[in-house]
Amino acid sequence: MPIRETTAAGEPVWTDLSSSDIEKTKAFYTGLFGWTYDEAAPEEYGGYISARLNGQLVAGLSPHHPEFGGVPNVWGLYLKSDDIDETADAVGAAGGQVLAPPMHVDPYGHMAILSDAGGAAIGAWQPQTHEGFGVDAEHGAPAWFELHTKDFAAAVPFYERAFGWKTAVMGDTDEFRYSTLGEGDDARAGIMDASSYLPAEVPSFWITYWGADDVDATAAKAVELGGKVVTEPEDTPYGRMATVEDSTGATFKLIGVAD
Template sequence: MPVRAAAPLGAPIWIDLSTSDMDRAQRFYAEVFGWTFTSSGPEYGGYVTAAKDGHVVAGLMPKHPDYDGPDGWITYLHTADIDATVAAATAAGGTNCGGVMDIPAKGRMALLTDPADGFVGLWQPGGHRGFEVVDEHGAPAYHQLTTRDFGAALDFYRQVFGWQYETVSDTDEFRYATAMFDGAALVGVMDGGQFLGAGTPSDWCVFLGSDDVDKTIALIVDHGGSVVRPAEDTPYGRLAAVADPTGAGFNLTSLER
């Protein structure tokens, strides 16, 4: 299992789950992906770090009692200067959600929405460098933004994070681009303008790797999760959309693509 030294600047560096049931979430992800968990203690608000084969892959945190939104996964993008990135994001039409937070001995974080209400995090690493493995069973493998405003999203992430794109398709039926980092497509941007309902925000989604998508789906259902979109073979591997027992959605992708 190759251990990643660092995420490219502007690329996804961390994921965490905001959940209304920490105990149930840990049981679920342990059974489905074999994750193990370490609590950061009360000084970190009950935050729990998940590891796969001894290498950190994700975080879990109790959903704030004043937040009435659904449980969900958050993708964080790598920045070397979070204050400058927040300033650039707001200048480009984004919205900062609560300012920058210092996490002692770990790094600095912020949350923002892009101009089409895509909700994404920022992480400036200190002692915590983000997920250590990718493209493994139960580890992050890909990230996708489905956006209500495709052109505005491309402009925003290019301006704020320096993303460079390759066009996959540019038709009214399917408009998609990938953000490239050191030659690797790590993020996809999909035009969701035709199927995201009025008032529905743009959506960031994480894809977790699976050695066998169909078997992983069976485990998900057996342990209280659900299937949002059944598995299908695509040019990019076998894919499915699923949710954990409290409704937090994520995608599965086969590792042989």
């Protein structure tokens, strides 16, 4: 299992799911990936639950609360910050917005919820005792993170300015416009121009790819567990992939990680 030792500032450090049915969500991901769960955090932290893969932290589950109304079931992403207040200031200067200002989640770390220059929600996390993912690029672990943005021209410089990304161009045509954080094997996340296919009512968004030893079998298992296959498994230049909804409707992607 590839243990993640460190995460550089600006890189994806954590992902969590806002869920309307925590028990249903837990059962789905246990059945799909074999996750186990820590005891729920105290009520002042919203009953937040950390998920583990073979003992390593891998994701969080956050229960919906009535005061939030019809919040969708969705996976969210956090980028690492070395100074949460400086990050919040940089986000504003780069054309984004601070949706939830920096707060101390003692003793785990500091967080803020932000919006990038293209309107996609993104979190920032400054770790203390909670360092983020303990494992990646493994079956049941996060393997890639991708922004589908309606404003590619604004999004790329936003992440360069707000989070210090050094980006590389993977494609620059109307059919495929894509940049990455880092390059080649060192790439950690991607930004895709989604202006040609996202419906007007769908905002820009981040999506998490989860590793799968067998994408086809894992997608089929998701259906058995009450989920749905949105895009059938297919071979791509970057591996075999599929798009899936879990048993509460939260969308994610699978990507092959078998040797």
